[in-house]
Amino acid sequence: MLKKLRFIAEVTFIHLVTYILCSLVFSVLIGYEKLYAMDVANTFMSPFGGGRTLIMPLVQILRGILFGVVLLWLKPLWENGRFGWVKIWGILLLLGLVNPFLPAPASIQGLTLTQLPFSFQMALLPEVLVQSLMLSYFSCAKKKTIKVSEKEALAIMPAVLGLVLYSLSGILTAAIIKADIFSSSGDIGSFALMGLTALVVYIISKVYMHTQYKYKMVVCAAIYYALYAVAPVLYNFFTKSVFSSWIPLLLNLVIVGAVLGLNYYIERRYHDDAPADAEPEE
Numbered sequence: 156m157l158k159k160l161r162f163i164a165e166v167t168f169i170h171l172v173t174y175i176l177c178s179l180v181f182s183v184l185i186g187y188e189k190l191y192a193m194d195v196a197n198t199f200m201s202p203f204g205g206g207r208t209l210i211m212p213l214v215q216i217l218r219g220i221l222f223g224v225v226l227l228w229l230k231p232l233w234e235n236g237r238f239g240w241v242k243i244w245g246i247l248l249l250l251g252l253v254n255p256f257l258p259a260p261a262s263i264q265g266l267t268l269t270q271l272p273f274s275f276q277m278a279l280l281p282e283v284l285v286q287s288l289m290l291s292y293f294s295c296a297k298k299k300t301i302k303v304s305e306k307e308a309l310a311i312m313p314a315v316l317g318l319v320l321y322s323l324s325g326i327l328t329a330a331i332i333k334a335d336i337f338s339s340s341g342d343i344g345s346f347a348l349m350g351l352t353a354l355v356v357y358i359i360s361k362v363y364m365h366t367q368y369k370y371k372m373v374v375c376a377a378i379y380y381a382l383y384a385v386a387p388v389l390y391n392f393f394t395k396s397v398f399s400s401w402i403p404l405l406l407n408l409v410i411v412g413a414v415l416g417l418n419y420y421i422e423r424r425y426h427d428d429a430p431a432d433a434e435p436e437e
Contacts, residue, residue: 159227161309166226166294167219168311168357171318173289174215175350181282196275199260210326212318212349226294233295244291252283309421310360313414314353320410321349321383324403334397348390352382356414363418372415379411 181187191200226233226243233239258264260276261283328334356379363375384407391399 162227163220163223164309164311164315166223166290167216168315169293170219170222170290171212171215171315171353172350173286173293175346175353177282177286177289179347179350181285185278185281190275190278193272193275195270195272199271210322211346212322216315216319222290222294240291240295243295244288247287247291248284251287310357310364312421313360313417314357316417317356317379317383317410317414318349318353320413321352321407324383324406324410325387325398328400328402328406329398331402332398332400344390344394345387345396348386352386355382360418360421364422372419375418376411376415379414380408383407383410383414 191197229243229246232242232246252259253262255262255264258268260269260271261280265271265276266273359375359378363371368374384404387407388399388401388403390396
């Protein structure tokens with residue numbers, strides 16, 4: 156059971172990273188802000204980089220979990236054979252892009268039944284093709300030369316937990332200051348900041364488990380506070396966002412404590428992996 160949960164967590168993290176990366180890259184290359192403002196399309200899509208960015212982590216984590224569950228069901232297709240991930244990519248494209256049940260953009264029904272501009276639908280394809288390929292490969296490709304320990308894989312969990320709590324904190328802050336997360340405009344920078352924070356927390360979590368420095372909890376707490384509280388507050392005030400508030404400086408202490416607590420739990424749970432004679436560094 157733990158092995159299955161670990162796999163789902165890995166897929167969820169892979170989806171988050173590839174989704175954020177592809178969104179950032181293709182938003183610059185294609186110009187999503189102007190694309191989403193096109194006639195008809197602007198009534199179909201929310202403004203790119205808008206207030207709904209706050210709920211993005213929750214939505215994408217849910218999608219990542221669902222991808223993980225489905226890939227577990229399809230495990231016989233990809234676990235045996237060198238190119239099993241290609242089959243998974245094909246299934247994702249056929250059922251998720253070309254032939255979904257609803258008339259989604261760039262699908263058969265989307266092209267024939269909706270009034271969305273053809274150029275708009277085609278402009279969305281590169282990101283979908285690349286992200287689905289990356290998700291399929293990194294989740295399902297056989298890596299015979301790379302062995303990821305259970306402890307290293309669980310370093311993903313603090314980053315995922317941080318994203319969930321970060322999203323909830325943003326929603327709560329918006330409610331307190333009465334900011335409309337569904338109609339207000341924003342920018343891609345806040346989206347990038349969340350992705351960068353998740354990546355840094357993942358790296359720190361791995362380092363945390365492999366170092367014996369006795370003050371590491373204090374150092375990590377300071378870094379986490381800077382990432383989850385100070386950085387977003389400064390960014391919102393600098394960009395004059397409607398979400399500008401000092402509230403996260405206090406509220407996001409909960410995120411710091413939760414992520415740090417999970418780091419500590421994972422380290423203690425698997426401390427037997429470390430050498431018995433390891434001495435704390437001064």
